[in-house]
Amino acid sequence: MKRLVISALLMAVATCAFGTPTAMPRYHFENFTTANGLPHNHVFTLLVDKERVWAGTENGLAVYENHAWKTYGTADGLAHRAVLSLALDKRTGVVWAGTMGGLSRVSAGRIDSFTQLNSGLSNDVVYGVSVEGENVWVATAAGGCRFNTRTGQWTLYNERNTPMAEIWTYGVSATAGKVYYAVWGSGVLEYDQKTGRWDKYDDPDGENEIVLFKDQGLIHEIVTSVSYVDGILWAATYFGDSRYDGRTWHNFLTKDSGLPSNFTNFIKGVDANRAWFCTDRGLAYFDGVNWAVYRNSPLDGKPEMTERGPDGKVTYVDVTSAPAHNYVLGIDFQGNDIWVATAKGLSHGIHQP
């Protein structure tokens, strides 16, 4: 009996450390294109607000509700037809849309737009937007901004008042404690809300396309997206991805993870251990131990799902659908379902039990 118990314990430990992957989420993907209501197939970003799904496309801001699409364009007051980023103010229901021509506020059908000419916005190309309390944080092609919705004050962050070597900010993730900026060519910027101080995280290898020491720091200077959740920073670059817990870094590359590509457009943390990676070669999910990739096979174009365990073994899962395109630009969650923005369509991943 004693031997049996010991064997069982050993098996349990082995399973935790090296075992077969736990069941990774499976989805049936329903895809939307211009053929079924999207204003454009190039979907830069998306946002789920309960039953409503917003899609930022190259030709307007579309909202899917009650099985129908409605599109807002410049005639409705949208700053520009190309919508690059979206954020929801959960307290008010206001949707903020970063476009190639300014920042738009969408509230119950009314759209007010802020541009570099009519407001304190630093630049009209708005790559990222994030809402924290009464502040809207913005990432633009000329630095970051904070718009206080109560006072109307704009505060600009650039090379003059932050350690930002480049001012091409690509993404922002704001919380009550910390705000992180993804800076294209200048690493990650961190703003401490309590102290009002900025800090900077760079690739220890500088601009060299090498990694001398694994997990030494941020994987690359060209940071495209940040996601700060549960005290963990997830950072995406065009040369791999990083996770930072405040003390140590962990990096993800195709060679030592389940990433389908090091070229990551967007990253979204679910919690401290789980994250989604939107790459140019498919959508990847990491549950802290195992990886799953959802895409169309690079070989034959057929829907494909792979799972990778901690031992590096990749298994193929029988699937009949995949995201609309492998060039993935964004993701958001609707209960157990996912919605995926791609370069050629929008996908609804319906969770399969």
Added chain:
Amino acid sequence: MSRSAQVGISTAIAALCAVLLMAILSKSTVVRAALSEPSVQSKGNVAGFASPLEVLLSPDGGRLYVLCQESDSVKVLNTRSFAVIKSIAVGHLPRGFSFSHTGDRLYVTNSWDDSLSVIDTHTLAVVANWPVGAEPSSVVADNSGKRLYVANRISNDIAVLNAETGDEEARLLAGRGSSYLTANPDGSRIYATHVYPNPPARRSGLDNRMPPESEITVIDAAKAKVIERIPLHRIAGVFHIAFSSDGRLGVAAQLHPKNLVPLAHVEHGWAFEDTLTLFGADIGTPIEVPLDEMERYASRPFGVAIAPDKSRIYISHGGSEIVTVVDVAKLMHFIHAHAGPFVQDLSASANFVIARIPVGRNPYGVALTRDGRRLFVANRLDDTVSVIDTRLNREVSKIKLDSPAKVSPLRHGEQTFYTSKYSFQGQFGCANCHIDSTFDGVQWDLEPDGFGRDIVDNRLLEDIRDTEPYKWNGGNPDIPTECGPRTEKYFWRSQTYDNLTLADLSLYIRSIPQRPNRWRLAHRQFTDSQDRGRVIFSRTTDKFGTAIPEQNRCPYCHSGAKGTNQKSFDVGTRKATDNGALLDTPQLTNIALTAPYLHDGSARTLEEIWTVYNAADKHGRTNDLSKDELNDLIEYLRTR
């Protein structure tokens, strides 16, 4: 009891009954409210005047609550005797009030000190005073007792408060100048209006010639989220909303300025239309209906009430000093029998307006008894409350509140400012364009300069004393000239003021104070950004070290406490439709509130003054500034 005694008592009772009957049947009886305590000392602009703004009946109908603006108080009256039970001191310049869902509390918004007074309706004592947003103007409680909604006029939003603690949960985006809130009968929705038009969503070839657009903001009370915005096209200035008891008919009182045509058309009724927007299940698509009629205008509709049986709509008119009575059945028949729009048709209202009841000066809030038989009307500028018998459609009593024995010149001036009786056919008054003595956010074509020429943005009246000359071209040397002959000829097109009235009106206008500046810190302190902006405002050299010519420095023209040297300059903003390039230097008083900017309103924001309209650096040297620095300059200007 002896027979003679019985006869005596019977005679006395009969005599008393006769007196009462005469009182009831008399056209109008002034009842002096008996104060049960000393009157509250006024802290407002006009000393000693109660200035009743809104009225509210207690749920049991036994008390009439009167919001008295200038005396910073709420007076509680017995609805039978009209005796004042208590006068409750609240914050400065209260503007709106409403009960909690149980009626145990009365909430009062104090518009000038940004607070909310909470009154226990059992003890009639203020039990809490909560800080709220900028210029709170109206409050309404939800039916669950969890939340309060407060409309903030300056921040253009609606604050969602915890009803127990006053803690703010969220700010909901409302229309510009968010001011009046109403819950529908089942409390599921909150409806909000606003007094200044929303900024145009986009530019057009007309630039500053966009018709004003407003909205009714609809809030889901359970979710505390905005779920709909009912568009009000060509409307600038929306006031109270009322619902029928079944919730199927909503009515909003509003102004419909006709600012895209020259004011030469006053003779044709083309200055303002006074209208209602009808909405709700009875209506379907919202529809606008006029209240004016040929040669008889119903200027500045403000308060609205609908009879419990949905037979009548009552609307107070602050300018015409009347209450309009609309027959709902006739109204419905008219709008269903005729294809709209009706708003240009001055004959339309004859189909559904059944009475125009004269009341006191500047009538504002209205309250209808639960049986619908009496309508109370707050007459702000003669310190009375009219009591209207709705079966007779006439005023049967007038409750007199605190008021000095003699109307002061200042008060007379204010009465003159708010009445519409001086203009041709009583179409409009000063307060049409200067809502609550401020501005209207609208651009006008004033024909003295020629039709289609010299389009001008309306300027703020706050603290304009000693900023003469007036008009954008500096053509009027003083207020009596601005408000006397010029107004008579070009605006009113009618008999105008005698000398004393003009003097009093000028006195009032010169006395309009500046609203508290919400961007300015205490003790003349500045935030870092404001301080950097102040330095930029005062600089004498540009960023390249080149001296800025004296006349091109900000403080040269915008000098002194009010930010004007009272001279005219060409700042490079002349349009093809402008007759001249020289423009009067406007004062900077509360400039953060007065968008759009420049003489013709072509700059939608402060930023656009310099990012769009200062290419040649004639409006100050600014093109060397970085975006950060321009933002700092604007942060400083907001403190003026």
